[in-house]
Amino acid sequence: MKHSLILFCFLLYATTGICTPKPIWKSLFNGKDLTGWKQLNGQAKYKVENAEIVGTTMFGESNSFLATTENYGDFILELEYKVDSTINSGVQFRSESKEDYQKGRVYGYQFEIDPSSRRFTGGIYDEARRGWLYPLDYNPAAKSALKKSQWNKCRIECMGSVIRTFVNGIAASYLIDDLTQKGFIALQVHSIGKKEEEGKQIRWRNIRIQTTDVTSSTSDNIFVVNLLPNNLSEQEKRNGVKLLWDGKTSDGWRGAYKNNFPQKGWQIKDGELSVLSSNGAEATNGGDIVSEAEYGAFILQFDFKLTEGANSGVKYFVTEKEANSGSAIGLEYQVLDDAKHPDAKLGAAGNRTIASLYDLIPSATENGARRKIGEWNRGMIVVYPNNKVEHWLNGWKLVEYTRGSPVYNALVARSKYHQWPAFGMAPTGHILLQDHGNAVSFRSIKIKELTESDIPVCNCN
Numbered sequence: 108m109k110h111s112l113i114l115f116c117f118l119l120y121a122t123t124g125i126c127t128p129k130p131i132w133k134s135l136f137n138g139k140d141l142t143g144w145k146q147l148n149g150q151a152k153y154k155v156e157n158a159e160i161v162g163t164t165m166f167g168e169s170n171s172f173l174a175t176t177e178n179y180g181d182f183i184l185e186l187e188y189k190v191d192s193t194i195n196s197g198v199q200f201r202s203e204s205k206e207d208y209q210k211g212r213v214y215g216y217q218f219e220i221d222p223s224s225r226r227f228t229g230g231i232y233d234e235a236r237r238g239w240l241y242p243l244d245y246n247p248a249a250k251s252a253l254k255k256s257q258w259n260k261c262r263i264e265c266m267g268s269v270i271r272t273f274v275n276g277i278a279a280s281y282l283i284d285d286l287t288q289k290g291f292i293a294l295q296v297h298s299i300g301k302k303e304e305e306g307k308q309i310r311w312r313n314i315r316i317q318t319t320d321v322t323s324s325t326s327d328n329i330f331v332v333n334l335l336p337n338n339l340s341e342q343e344k345r346n347g348v349k350l351l352w353d354g355k356t357s358d359g360w361r362g363a364y365k366n367n368f369p370q371k372g373w374q375i376k377d378g379e380l381s382v383l384s385s386n387g388a389e390a391t392n393g394g395d396i397v398s399e400a401e402y403g404a405f406i407l408q409f410d411f412k413l414t415e416g417a418n419s420g421v422k423y424f425v426t427e428k429e430a431n432s433g434s435a436i437g438l439e440y441q442v443l444d445d446a447k448h449p450d451a452k453l454g455a456a457g458n459r460t461i462a463s464l465y466d467l468i469p470s471a472t473e474n475g476a477r478r479k480i481g482e483w484n485r486g487m488i489v490v491y492p493n494n495k496v497e498h499w500l501n502g503w504k505l506v507e508y509t510r511g512s513p514v515y516n517a518l519v520a521r522s523k524y525h526q527w528p529a530f531g532m533a534p535t536g537h538i539l540l541q542d543h544g545n546a547v548s549f550r551s552i553k554i555k556e557l558t559e560s561d562i563p564v565c566n567c568n
Contacts, residue, residue: 130183130322135175135292136160136314147172147204147213151296159312162296164194166305170234172199172213174293183321184263184292186314188220191307192255196220199234199293200263209235215290216240218263218272220309226250228259229272229279238475239502241272241280245330247563252277258312266323268335273324283333283340292316334485336378336410336550343553351398351407351538352552354378360396363435363539364427369393372542379412381548382419382540392544395435397425397537404492404557407538410483410550416447417480417545420465423488424536429527434541436524438510438531439465440488440498442547444480462486462500467518470498470505477501483550492559 135143138158146153149171152163160173179201190196202215214235221227229249231241243250252274253259262273268285271278294311331343337354351359357368357375372393374381385392402423409421422437429436441463445451450459457469461477461484478484478501487499490510498506508515511532524530540549 130317131319132185132315132317134315136311138312141173143176144173145176147174147293148211149296149298153294153296159310160294160314162196162294162309162311164296164299164305164307166299166302168298170213170298171296172202172204172293173296174199174202174204174213174291176291178289178291179265179316179318180289181266181318181321182263183265183317184261184315186261186311187258188261188309188311189256189258190220190222190309192222194299194304194307194309195223195297196309197232197234197295197297198261198263199291199295201265201287201290202234202293203287203290213293215287216270217295218261219243220261220295222253222255226253228253229261229274229277231270231272231280231282240284240334241282241332242502243279244504245332245502246279249274249277249279249329252279262324264321264323266321269323269340271324278324278327278329281327281329281331281342283331283335283338285335333551338551339553346555348406348408348553348555350552351554352380352549354550359399361399362393363395363397363425363537365394369396379548379550380540380552381546382542384414384546385542385544392542394542395422395539396542397427397435397539399537401535401537402490402554402556403535404490404561405488406555406557407488407490408551408553409486410552411442411486412483412548413442413444413480414546415444415480417444417547418442418448418450418543419545419547420539420541420543421486421488422539422541423490424531424533425539426533426536434543435539436527436530437536437539438496439541440486441465441470442486442541445477447480462498462505464496464498464506464508466522466524467515468506468508470500471503473503473505475501476503476505490557491562492557493562495562 149168151165151171153173197217197220199217204211204213212235217232217234219227219230219232227243230243260275264271268283270282272280362369419442420439422439425435425437443461445460462470485501489497494510519530
C-alpha cells in the first residue's frame with residue numbers, strides 16, 4: 108500500500124505538480140517591532156511603520172546595520188525594498204561583526220542597492236573587506252531591473268560556495284566563493300556626506316527565509332565570478348569557459364620560441380604557476396611562456412600575485428614572428444608594482460602602470476581596484492570579434508580601446524612598437540606570461556572564446 112501511494116504521488120507530481128513539496132518559509136520580521144534584530148555600528152534611525160522597517164539617514168553617522176540575532180549558512184532570502192532615488196543602501200548576508208576585526212565593524216557579502224546612474228543594484232560587494240566581487244558591469248543586462256522609487260524584490264541564494272542574486276526576478280549576480288560560509292543578515296542605512304541628505308529613507312517589508320531543503324533557481328548563462336583557485340564550475344562549463352592552465356602541470360604551455368616548457372625559471376607548486384626571480388634580468392632565466400593554442404576573440408581571466416618591486420605582464424596576439432632579443436612581442440596587460448618599480452614612471456601619462464595597455468594606454472585610477480603587494484589580484488582581458496578590447500582589474504574596467512582604430516594606430520606610431528608593421532593586429536595569437544626577472548605568481552587562468560553573437564549591442568555602462 109505504501110509503495111502504491113508513493114507511485115501514485117510520483118505520477119500525480121509528473122502530471123500536475125500537486126505533490127511538489129512546498130518551500131518552508133520563515134518570516135524574519137513580525138511586522139510590529141524589531142524583535143530578532145539588533146543595531147550595529149552607526150546610529151541611523153530604524154523604526155517600524157505600516158508593517159515595514161524604515162531606515163532613515165543621519166548626518167555624521169557611519170554605515171548603520173540592523174542585523175538578525177541569528178546566523179544563517181545555506182538559505183534563500185527574499186524581501187521587498189523601496190529606496191529614495193538618491194541614496195545607496197544594501198542587504199548584508201553571511202556577514203559578521205567581531206571586536207578583533209576593525210573594532211566590530213560589519214563586514215561580509217552585500218546585495219547592493221544602487222539607484223544611481225551606475226545601476227549596480229543586485230551586484231555583490233564585500234563590505235569592509237575586498238570591495239567589489241560582482242559589479243553589474245559584468246552583467247549589464249541586469250542594470251535595468253531596478254524600479255526607481257518603487258517596491259522592488261530582492262532574492263539571494265546561498266548554497267555552499269555558490270551565491271546568486273536576483274532583482275525583480277532577473278538574474279543579477281553569480282559568485283562562487285567560500286571565504287565566509289555563515290553569518291547574519293543585515294539591512295544597511297548608508298552614511299551620508301552632506302547635511303541636506305539627512306532624512307532620506309529606505310523601507311523593507313515581507314522579509315522571509317528558507318533554510319531547509321533549499322533548491323537553486325534554474326540555471327542561467329550570466330557571467331560567473333569564481334574565486335575558488337583553479338576551479339571550473341559546472342555553470343562556467345555551460346558558459347563555454349575552459350581552464351587554460353590545469354593548476355598542476357605544464358600541459359598546454361611551452362617556452363616562447365621553443366618547443367617545450369622551460370626546465371628552469373618557472374615553478375608549479377601548490378596550485379600556483381610562478382616565474383622565479385633572476386634579479387630583474389628579463390627573459391634570461393626561464394624566459395616567457397606561451398599557450399600552445401592561439402586565440403582571436405576571447406575572455407581571458409587570470410589571478411596574479413606580485414612581490415615587492417616586481418614586473419611582469421600578460422600578452423595576447425603573440426605570433427612569435429617578430430625578431431626581438433628580449434620578451435616576445437604582443438599587446439600587453441601590464442603586471443607591475445606601481446609604487447616600487449621604476450617602469451611605472453616611464454612611458455607617457457602612466458601607460459606602463461598596472462592593468463594598462465603597456466606603452467600605449469594608461470589604466471584608469473579607481474579606488475579599491477588595486478590590491479596590496481602579496482595579495483591576489485583578478486585580471487581580465489576581453490577581446491570582442493569587432494576588435495573592441497577591455498582590461499579589467501578586480502572588478503573594475505580600467506582600459507578600453509579598439510584594435511585598428513585611428514586612435515590605436517596613432518598610439519602605436521608614437522610608441523616603442525612602431526617598428527613592427529601591423530603591430531597587435533594579427534587575427535589570432537598565443538597568450539603569453541612574461542618572465543621579466545621578478546617573482547610573480549599566476550593561477551585560475553581561464554578562457555572563453557567569443558563569437559559575433561557576443562558583441563555588445565549597446566553601451567550599458
